[in-house]
Every structure is written in C-alpha cells, then in structure tokens.
Amino acid sequence: MNSWKLKEIVVMSVLSVVFAVVYLAFLPVGKILVGFFGPIGYDLIFGIWFIVSIIAAYIIRKPGAAFLSETIAAAVEVLLGNAVGPMLLVSGMIQGLGAESAFAMTRYKRYDLFTLMLAGVMAAVFSFVWGYFLSGYAALSTGYVLAMFITRIISGAIISGVAGKALSDALAKTGVLSSFALGKEHRRKHAA
Secondary structure, eight states: OOOOOHHHHHHHHHHHHHHHHHHHHHHHHHHHHHHHHSTHHHHHHGGGGGHHHHHHHHHHOOTTHHHHHHHHHHHHHHHTTOTTTTHHHHHHHHHHHHHHHHHHHTTTOOOSHHHHHHHHHHHHHHHHHHHHHHTTGGGSOHHHHHHHHHHHHHHIIIIIIIIHHHHHHHHHHHTTTTTSHHHHHHHHHHHO
8 A cells, every 4th residue: 555656756756856956946045035134034935945845745645755755855956066065965854854744643644734734844843953953043042043943834834835735736737646646636526
C-alpha cells in the first residue's frame, strides 16, 4: 500500500527541481525585503521555501514525500550554485522533517487545508529553531525574535499551506494528476 510507484518518484523529483529554481529566484526578493525591514524581511516570504514539501505530500500522499521532496530541492539548489553551499542540504532536511511531522501526526490520513497549513507551520518551527542557532538570532532582542518567529509561522501557513493547496488543486483540475491520490480525490468530488 505504501510502496512508491515510479511515476510518484518522477513527479516528486520534477517538483523538487522546479521548486529549487523557484527557491533560488526568491533569494533576491528576500534580500530586498531584508534591506527594507531587516532580518524579519526573509520571514515575510519564508513559506515559499517549504512549499514543495506540502505540494508533493498533498499530491502523492505517502510517508516521506514531504521530507524527500524538500531534501531533493535543497540538493538541486546547492548544485545550481546557492551560496550557502552544502549546509543548505541540512536546512532542507530540517524543513522537510518539519512538514513531514504534520502529516505523521495524522498518520498520513488527512490532507485537508488545516493539515497542509499545519505542515507549513511545522516547517517554519523546525527551520526557525535551526536558524536561531545557525544565524545568531540570540543577538537580537527577544521581542524582535518573537516577531520573526510569528511572521515565519504565518508565512508557512499561508504561502506553503494555502498557496500550496491552491496550486495543487489547480493542477488537479487540468487532469494531469488523474492517476495520483489528489487527482482521484478530485474526480470523486466532481463525480458526486
């Protein structure tokens, strides 16, 4: 039941490569926001860097989809030349574990909007804890760090959860996901 099919691996890999490029494209946007707002600027859009884990898990609905897709995306980003280098792979794995934890909490049975938003929130929490130690947030005021944390959580819920669901549902409507769990669910809803 939980064994992966080749088409699922291919789709997850393609999504990961596409979003690795998207992630790189958003780095300059983050830098501009940091220029205007300080370190919290990245947190405003941080949810974009979790989105592939939510989309892959929502489409494929198998244990490991969130973790693997985010890890592959990070690896591709490193290969494409992200300045962070191999440490980015660790960050991707941590973000993927965060998103994966939300699906694990439901025993991989719920893929509704709440669960997808929770996956974005958990990716935000995991990444923030990692970033706190890696990026020296302790040097910032407690109130500012708390604002960064809350902003990242909201970004994870909205950009990864809500936008990730919307993108996936739009893709399902085209019929290209008809042989995947999301596509089958979409067909059942519209057949009734």
